[in-house]
Amino acid sequence: MTATLRDLGEFELIRAITARFARGRDVLVGPGDDAAVLAAPDARVVVTTDLLLEGRHFRRDWSSGVDVGHKAAAQNLADVAAMGARPTGLFVGFAAPGDLTVDWALALADGLAAECASAGASVAGGDISSADAIMLGVTALGDLEGRAPVLRSGARPGDMVVLAGSVGRAEAGLALLTAGRGHDADVDAGWAELVAAHRRPRPPYPLGPALAAAGAHAMCDVSDGLVQDLGHIAAASQVRIDLDLAALTNLAADGPLRSAAAELGADPLDWVLTGGEDHALVACLPPSAVIPAGCEQIGLVLPGAGVTLAGQPAVGRGGWNHFA
Amino acid sequence: MTATLRDLGEFELIRAITARFARGRDVLVGPGDDAAVLAAPDARVVVTTDLLLEGRHFRRDWSSGVDVGHKAAAQNLADVAAMGARPTGLFVGFAAPGDLTVDWALALADGLAAECASAGASVAGGDISSADAIMLGVTALGDLEGRAPVLRSGARPGDMVVLAGSVGRAEAGLALLTAGRGHDADVDAGWAELVAAHRRPRPPYPLGPALAAAGAHAMCDVSDGLVQDLGHIAAASQVRIDLDLAALTNLAADGPLRSAAAELGADPLDWVLTGGEDHALVACLPPSAVIPAGCEQIGLVLPGAGVTLAGQPAVGRGGWNHFA
Numbered sequence: 028m029t030a031t032l033r034d035l036g037e038f039e040l041i042r043a044i045t046a047r048f049a050r051g052r053d054v055l056v057g058p059g060d061d062a063a064v065l066a067a068p069d070a071r072v073v074v075t076t077d078l079l080l081e082g083r084h085f086r087r088d089w090s091s092g093v094d095v096g097h098k099a100a101a102q103n104l105a106d107v108a109a110m111g112a113r114p115t116g117l118f119v120g121f122a123a124p125g126d127l128t129v130d131w132a133l134a135l136a137d138g139l140a141a142e143c144a145s146a147g148a149s150v151a152g153g154d155i156s157s158a159d160a161i162m163l164g165v166t167a168l169g170d171l172e173g174r175a176p177v178l179r180s181g182a183r184p185g186d187m188v189v190l191a192g193s194v195g196r197a198e199a200g201l202a203l204l205t206a207g208r209g210h211d212a213d214v215d216a217g218w219a220e221l222v223a224a225h226r227r228p229r230p231p232y233p234l235g236p237a238l239a240a241a242g243a244h245a246m247c248d249v250s251d252g253l254v255q256d257l258g259h260i261a262a263a264s265q266v267r268i269d270l271d272l273a274a275l276t277n278l279a280a281d282g283p284l285r286s287a288a289a290e291l292g293a294d295p296l297d298w299v300l301t302g303g304e305d306h307a308l309v310a311c312l313p314p315s316a317v318i319p320a321g322c323e324q325i326g327l328v329l330p331g332a333g334v335t336l337a338g339q340p341a342v343g344r345g346g347w348n349h350f351a
Numbered sequence: 352m353t354a355t356l357r358d359l360g361e362f363e364l365i366r367a368i369t370a371r372f373a374r375g376r377d378v379l380v381g382p383g384d385d386a387a388v389l390a391a392p393d394a395r396v397v398v399t400t401d402l403l404l405e406g407r408h409f410r411r412d413w414s415s416g417v418d419v420g421h422k423a424a425a426q427n428l429a430d431v432a433a434m435g436a437r438p439t440g441l442f443v444g445f446a447a448p449g450d451l452t453v454d455w456a457l458a459l460a461d462g463l464a465a466e467c468a469s470a471g472a473s474v475a476g477g478d479i480s481s482a483d484a485i486m487l488g489v490t491a492l493g494d495l496e497g498r499a500p501v502l503r504s505g506a507r508p509g510d511m512v513v514l515a516g517s518v519g520r521a522e523a524g525l526a527l528l529t530a531g532r533g534h535d536a537d538v539d540a541g542w543a544e545l546v547a548a549h550r551r552p553r554p555p556y557p558l559g560p561a562l563a564a565a566g567a568h569a570m571c572d573v574s575d576g577l578v579q580d581l582g583h584i585a586a587a588s589q590v591r592i593d594l595d596l597a598a599l600t601n602l603a604a605d606g607p608l609r610s611a612a613a614e615l616g617a618d619p620l621d622w623v624l625t626g627g628e629d630h631a632l633v634a635c636l637p638p639s640a641v642i643p644a645g646c647e648q649i650g651l652v653l654p655g656a657g658v659t660l661a662g663q664p665a666v667g668r669g670g671w672n673h674f675a
Binding site: 055056059060061062063064065066067068069070071072073074075076077078080083084106107109110112116118119120121122151152153154156157158162163164165166167168169171176178179180246247248263 | 379380383384385386387388389390391392393394395396397398399400401402404407408430431433434436440442443444445446475476477478480481482486487488489490491492493495500502503504570571572587
């Protein structure tokens, strides 16, 4: 018989979950009191929060508890990195039905802890409640280490547009799952990578501070798709961002992306331009900057407005809009 | 015709909501970027997070949008004050059905903003998603202003147990609503106060830092009931907390509490001992301390374990346990 949250009770569950969380150097007071205390050596703190709902942001038949933990942590920690900050702590509100297995909840905790560890952060606090479906309220904090935060509004004509991390792969993985082609047994190694990118995005955390240190004028994470997220930078900075067709075509020429697109009748370039949830970082660097290792130039900042691909409007290639 | 969230769309809704939020002095970068930046002058930051779900933590027929905003902010800001910190910023993940009225969402924003203002904090960021029911993930931050955080684990035999704020009133208000006796038209002034205490708890924010400055050895907010929350201090500090019967009886002799209890066949002392959600603060102060104005002694810390009332076990008078 598999124990459920109802069997275990709230206080034992909290004990079992918090026992999974290693306490990093930035956690001065961890879970168990009215609030946690985190170090904020810079005397400023970067903060971002997101909700993840079962059925909307993840499906239990497509993602394990560990996967959901990784993904929930990654999407918030990536936002911290996108400000040029070093992630320090994660806070997780977790609501679930009483008949959820304890194993699933502990797997979630393991995924949260592992993703935090990969970013140099710790799970430092949270809250548990009962609900009809699983939901997570995740908040991530980070330290700017003396640098100015990198906003969306600082891009200037002449800047290089630079990408850190992958784009389109999580979307391709989701498309495979949606088409019923994603199950572990019947995917090849390349497709398995795409499905893994959907289940556990791998944001390039250290490149956020590296791009900030390289002098980035603007930066954001790619959560809604390259065109839409660069559109936010273009709007906030009152500039045009022109994507380089050769660079984008090269990204779309990735083997697994091409083979999955061929199989599903999709265009891999669409995935690269509009796929969100890989949590890559895009930054605008002054032309004199040295592009950090692991990043590549994919476009240019110009006077004007909007996002173009080789000079042509990239509208219609939008991203996700809730309530639409 | 009343506009709904679906009519307005995500981005317009974000614009309309964030326009309601005054930007306080601690908000260095507000809503609109990947993350916000808050001042953390102490170089440590206090952080707490909670989920609030429609149907479990509030009901739309019993609480307005403004009420829910106040309550959601208050319960998190009170946790910050309970560490002895000054609340600085609030972050709110908000999920709602597309057919929710825009008016309700804006009223929620107004409630959040007003409660933050009353605590000296600002709403500094958030996230919006669609969902079948309304849910809020709220995170509050605070600054310790150079003081040590006041934990649950520092109480020592001989300490005075001191209460700041009211207890039992929110519970009495909820009991009136549950009994169908709470509607505005048919309540007297005293009952209306109790219902208001349920809808908009009023934590004594400035008394958190004041109790810390007075030398509090331990502190927590009363969210699950006096006996249960003092039980957490007793367990963490390995002491016994003995409540003073005269002081508690005096609290229960409050006019509206007595008249509501008489009407509903309840015991006002039960409400005082086990009622949560007023978000009072309880602290353990050394015997030499000067009790801050607005606080009163309600008990004593002794060697031993558990919570007693005039020496008798106060168990059975428990609080809320999710999944139970």
